[in-house]
Amino acid sequence: MAITTITITTMSSTSSSSSSSCSSDSMMEDNIQCAEKIILKWKIDSHSHSTFVSIFHKNNTIEATLFLNSVSNLQRAMHFLSSNDKKSTNISIAQRSMQIAMKRLEKEFHQILLDYNHNRQHFISISNLRLIAETMISCGYAKECISVYKITRKSTIDEALSHLGILQYKHSHIKKMITAPDLQNHVKIWLNAFQIAIKTVFHEEKFLCDHVFSSYPTIRNLCFTNSTKEGALNLFTFPDLIVAICKRLKSDTLFVKVDLYNSISDQRPEIDSLFSHESISSVKLQAESCLQKLGDSVRTSAVLRRSELLASHLIHC
Template identity: 40%
Template structure:
């Protein structure tokens, strides 16, 4: 027999019988003691619930202080009783729905339940609104690991707070209590079928907190048109602000909100997801969409490093982004972050291509005075060394962007071919940029009419390139072999400078300085040496070698070859001319003075345009060299 039918039988049997009716015990079965006990227990549950619910009913005239006090302030034992009575009331409602759906007790219980839910809704709002500071995302996120073990709204929460003692601050104590209260109310309302009411309140209040936090971080919704119209200085300031804001927003604001939302609505996965998504979606889309707007702006080399900063920030925060926004309904946010990465990567590749093109298109025809380091060399190498600071990011961006050549290129200009590590792509790319620069410098060396000066120019610029590589992260990308090969190239340029710049001086002396020659020949050699040496001196006092080590190596190399050769000739032929009239003008330089004159060279000061004659017997230079530390 259906249970409804059974209820009708039992209901009829419990009604009074006429006096002339047969004995109850002889005509119908006895009442079920279990049923009577259950029904009376449910009625008792309703009575207990009514006393507490009425007490805290703000619309009831019997309520003494429901509009003044909070159910969850002070002694929280009554709040526990209240929540327990609601659970018991729900049990009673389920019982009467199953056993007697037309019972007045069911109507009474339903009315009490509505009243209780209104009260809990008010309490939920009060706790959220009055604890904005203690429940701010920063406070919640800083305690993320302890919140997961936070007790439900039971007696042991108070035990936890007492046990914690002075180890937690008052703000933390208030926050833990508020979170437990919110979870308890949410659990109660959700299980009672009133989840929508508390969810609506939660979304409104918490979204305002998240939006306010993003506003204070300077996160502003901008259109592509607005970003494109910004001056670079203004946009760069916004990028700097975003780089700071995104770290705080992800690690604190969104993380703290996810923790709080998951804790309060632990009873329902669907509610957790919908709440968190609605609260954070708008702000997160604005935050993660900004880098894409920047990436779509006009590309220029000056924007490269800020673009890399944006890419690096997202890639570093991606594990947190993926974890915090793990819900299916957050897929659009994850997609937005990925889209920003893709667009930023595309922008970096475009700017690298443009940078390479700008090197190749450099058309300046002005030579650097003295063969010094060209401005293009300084600019390109400074740019490349900065790129080296982003090697990990660039390796990620360039992983699927191989460099292709139309014709074979010398291996000496590239890292070792056996290096197939994660940085191989960026290593080859940077080596290629250096090669493009060096090729351009070869063309600029042709602007010098003096071949020796053109070689000095190449030596200076390649030495600058090598120094920049050795003093930066580029060294680890290009490798020791690359450095060694280019240092050898510097030596080749230096040797060519020496050969072309001093060939006339060396050829002005006889191949065998000890060979017997006539006084007239001796005079001729001295005259030729004087003319050649003075010409070289005049030129090379205006030439420059900025690198001290290279400058000293060049002068020492010349001195080691020239001074001994000249000394031999000087000592063998000076005496024969000493008695002739005007020999002082022929023998102008003592061997020991040549080093002093050579020391003046390659500083680019141009002050040594002439040489004062000195006596052949003089053992000291005819001009002061104190400025060079001698």
């Protein structure tokens, strides 16, 4: 079923203008009815327990194109009617159809995002996500689009970090680690997780945001911030607490702190690049703070160790 593209022309004479108005109204009604028919076909039934079938499934390419074209034409019809015939009964019909369409696209967006990490055809997924995002945003549903992205991707990022061994670090946990004999094992887990988090987890998330929201820089930065900021800040809580608690306990963890410092320092360019935007710059600032604290602590520990070695040497002499 073809969707007619809406065109609006202005006639110079009164009779021509009247004829054009009737023709335009008729065209609007036809387009709304045509769009409604296609949109209702994919209406989400909240009471249905049937398996979800995506419009963007590889075998539904034509259906996906028809659906998006219908939404686009419906949006143009709504804009025309709101400017030329606000009392038209077709406005309420169009608004209802638009709400149904957006509900469907929210579900599609959520599902594709959920499947993204398990789908090897990332190019196709990103292309579909971008189409959905641009359609929702252009139709005035940016808030809903951002909300779905945040909820879906933040949980994915948090789960990925958890699988790497990153915990919700607290003072009491780190204190137990420092006084335990297996501190080195905990540090090794963090060092490995940190490398993967920066190079893979956050890097891939940045790539996804940049491509899905390529036409909307503000939304792109907001979505990346929403999905990664909390996890990234928590990541740097580990070395931060190590320094603070070691200082208080006067624990000898010189080599642990050296390893932490070197790891963060090595990833500094990537950290600065990933978290450069103002909305998420707090992550970059925390990384800088960690390096400063670790560096100061390493120098202090090294001086103390040299003093102890010198004192020991003098005693034996």
